[in-house]
Amino acid sequence: MKSSKKFIKLALPGEKLAVIEEFEGGEGTYIHNGSIRSITIGIPSYNLRSRKVEVKSKQRARIPNSGDTIIGQVESIQNNIINVRIHYLNNEINDGGFTGLLIIKTIKAGKDKQNLPMPCKLGDLIRARVVNNNNGIIYLSIDRAEDGVIFATCSVCGGKMVKIGNNIKCVECGIIERRKLAIDFSKFSL
Ligand SMILES: [Zn+2]
Known part of the structure; x- marks a missing residue:
């Protein structure tokens, strides 16, 4: 056969x-x-x-649902959709392999599309709230003060980023980047 x-x-x-x-x-x-x-x-x-x-x-990993808090890594960014691989659910390790979508709705007017303000970049660790789980499509939000990027490395050289005011700065190459930072950026513990 x-x-x-x-x-x-x-x-x-x-x-x-x-x-x-x-x-x-x-x-x-x-x-x-x-x-x-x-x-x-x-x-x-x-x-x-x-x-x-x-x-x-295959596993019994808890499924993220509305109101849950997740910690995950930005896996890909396509236009205004940020895909986040979920690693923690309500502070517990979750190995269910779930991916959440963070949809950037507020696109500010600008001539250059590349200047769209992205709240996070590839590889960032972020904390987010689950807004909705619609047939397995998990929608996230980072609107709360405690949500946003909690750890980031420089998108140019991979160096460690530290907080400077509302921005973050690479300790290696000095580049300053903008993110939507969680209030405990770089200070969180898992
Ligand atoms: Zn750098």
């Missing part, structure tokens, strides 16, 4: 499992843009007779 390569063995949160024309989404899945995706880390099971795909959770 020919084994189909398109059936994945281990699904990550948000991972595409199938398209809705081929399968129906069961437990542990959600639909986004015509694709069936996994809510969690788990083992997908494809039932070829009922054309149903499900994901059994």
Whole structure:
């Protein structure tokens, strides 16, 4: 029998499992843009007779929900969407592999798109509040004073950043960068 390569063995949160024309989404899945995706880390099971795909959770990591506080690392930034890999949930280590989205809504007017004020940069550790978990899509906010960047390294040279007023400055190369800093920037403990 020919084994189909398109059936994945281990699904990550948000991972595409199938398209809705081929399968129906069961437990542990959600639909986004015509694709069936996994809510969690788990083992997908494809039932070829009922054309149903499900994901059994591999771990029991608690799912971030509205009102929770997370600590995570900025994994990627695309336009105004910041993807944050969640490592701590309410001060407990969370290895569920969840990713939260921080959507920057307030884009200030400016001629140069590159000058959009990003509250954090790639690799930053941030604290955020979970606003909503909508079918596995976790929306974050850093509006509270305690939320924002808690640790950062220089985006130019990788040096340690220290707080100078409302900005942070690299102790190695001296570059000054702007972030939305948490009140305990660089002073937090996990
Ligand atoms: Zn530097």
